[in-house]
Amino acid sequence: MTVTETVKTSLSDIVNIPKLMFYTSILWFLLGGGAGLYMVLSHLSGATYVANYYQAMTLHGVVMAFGGLFQLMMALSLMRAGFCYGKPVKGFVASASYLLLNLGLLMAVVATWLGVRTSYTLMFPLPAVGALHGLWTLDAVTLFVWGVVLVVAVVVALYPSALARLIFFGKTREALILERFVGTLNPSGMASMLPYIFIVPVLGSAILLEAALIGMALINLVPLDEIAWILHPLNFNYPFWVWAHNLMEAMGIMGLGTVYWLIPRYTARMERAEDAAPRLYSEKLGIFAIIFYASAAVMAFPHHLYTMPTSQPIGLSYTGQIASWLTGFGAAFSVFNISATAYRKGLRLTPATLAAMLGFTIYVVDGFIAMQLGTIGWAYRLHGTYYATAHLMTILLAVTLIWIGAAYHSHSLLTGRTPSNRLAYTHILLTALGALGIFYIMAYMGAEGFPRRTYPLPFYSDPPMAGILVFGLLLAIGQAAFLLNLIKAKSK
Template structure:
């Protein structure tokens, strides 16, 4: 396997931003996480440029293929190689520092290779003509072949990329977390801030790993069977059961919805772990660990079956009662969110906080997540969804939950950055990043919701036709503000200054 530290160090421009500090003896919990986070930001730049291209293509009246290529590649890059890989890198580092377990070896390397090679293969297929949403509606990819929109070769290439990405997400990453939590040998020298598996900051990590593994395995069985058919290894007649649209879509949404829920549980646990480190009175304790864990369990139980609200329009394949059950469970997740809000606010009220940029990014990301969650609960209503399911409201919900979680993970990474690199970030630039990101993300959230309420369709290449170009201009403006925030964040990483003495570094920024 290649040396992760060497790859980071030798990467032009980004190498300085993410270069691992070898003097602390923490390379086993820093190297692969740093490489993953660095690569996620490369994908972020691509996703941001593609995101800006979408309204620009509409305003300039460019060929519709430009818009559909941009929206397909943007969604895929934002969801997995950026947001999910950012989460993987930061969470592996955090788990290593909490448990004293190595985040190195073959599994982290395979996580990295499968995620990024898979992302590159899917991107190549998209830019070659495959225009599918990352919310794959099978058998539409095959329909595209039958109607001459793209070739079967591109479907095979794209599905191969998706399979590699999902292998990383569903199997490799959860197995690595579970291995570190329960089976790896502890190394005392790697412990930055010891935590038990009962700590809310660790409970959420374990829950998320199990959700990904359990809900994703059926999808991988079905998708793997279809892929073997596409490769010609199995006869198409043998995969007919897996190619049934209802079978594929049930398996897909069981995983896809719980993927978002797992990421939410994971990042909320990171909030619980990081907030106490910034309490003004130095107590380093949440208001109540029990309430925090109750919130996580409520989120887990309610979210597992709330995916049914995606199937309100699949009668008679899905009994209507289950669609309403999904609606009820979506509202149930709000109860878990309410417990989380109370725990966080009560902790701040009781102990006070040091308003550092990393913590402010985490808290503002949580605020955006809550506001987006309110819109999701409304959209989950069967009657409302019948009107909004094909509009920008749903696209805005998906995008906003990703941007909210990305902000929280960028805040957590901001906190861990000195331990990984031995360098300190600028507070002024950090605060500027949080302000710009919050304005951009909230603006996009409500622009998408307003556009959806006005009937603006999702994945539609002619906004002017329905008089929706005003929403498109607003999307461009807030998108540029959000992109500026990313630039400020990267500039801060580039300008970070070395810390000395190094001996106090781990204690100062303990996990």
């Protein structure tokens, strides 16, 4: 075997599984995006059956968040850890992460096709209630729940285990090191993976156990009366939001860390070899921001539960409000650090930097709405409206755009080819424009009192929905440019 063949074989140990995840995430994004456009067209035409609308909403929420964004993050973070630490991304845990995540998503999609209709942010107790009222079958609920169990198992256990294995265990292979750095916490872009590894499994273990017990009860492995305490909405919703909120925050922190990691690699100083290694303006501030942000985020989850009918203790609500505000400081530290790095070291324009910086900018813009929704008084006014939808969709799109930057950085590893910059810039700019347009229109709708998760809407909504359709089509055109770039890169 020649040296070139040996290198290719070694790199395949890093790339093969992440590449599979990457391309599969694109398929889920396309399916979820199609469901989203269908929902908007349903509002404009009014011709969709109510049941079909909520099936599309369930499909859109589940596959975009987990099949699309989470899987994209999983692919690129594992690959980055692999080529920075010089370790192969393969074996049982990595393979099982891919297989079980997508099997779980397929089960949820089939269950949705069979009639199960709920939002992924309001999972309980709607599936069971629908079955009891004859809207869908209990078998479909069982399939849906076990699909959720598999997805949560990957999110809570398998993926962080795969990431931890690459960072802390195993032998480094010099042939696999493509980008060197010193130590686990240096640069801070790699340190951003640690909150996910250490926080999400701990805070997600309760909801994984509850979901598994409910699944076992549905197939008669556990008597239902023995887990009745789980079925109380209070006992389910708190573990759910402790996990779900901190999952989103951990994904956001990994997104920030990706910006930390990308930006120093594309500066004029690095190009002129004036810097010995790609570093932020202040690596210490970067690490501090990650620790501060992650610590504050742990107790911010009660802001999702201000409006619970059962009413949570006021002290817990104020804890959630203060913690929500404190997360803003972590973001502010990042704004300063990233801006100072770009200014002092001379940031170069590339598809990777444009996507990362636009994603980060949208992330910060959305943060202002997050702060409002984290405030008790504002939440009572806005939580049940499109204002919350604007926040959720935009944070997911912002983090996706950041990871798109990482994908362009590693494009040659993923595809074996160099992308067209023109198509890449078209993709990135249209994605950012579409995200911001949808964000502001939905925020306006929320301020006007349009209720979320509602079809048909009780108010005349054609003008804002038409605007969402326009920006949604811009998003779609942007993704078409991305797909064309992939096809051209693979066929050259």
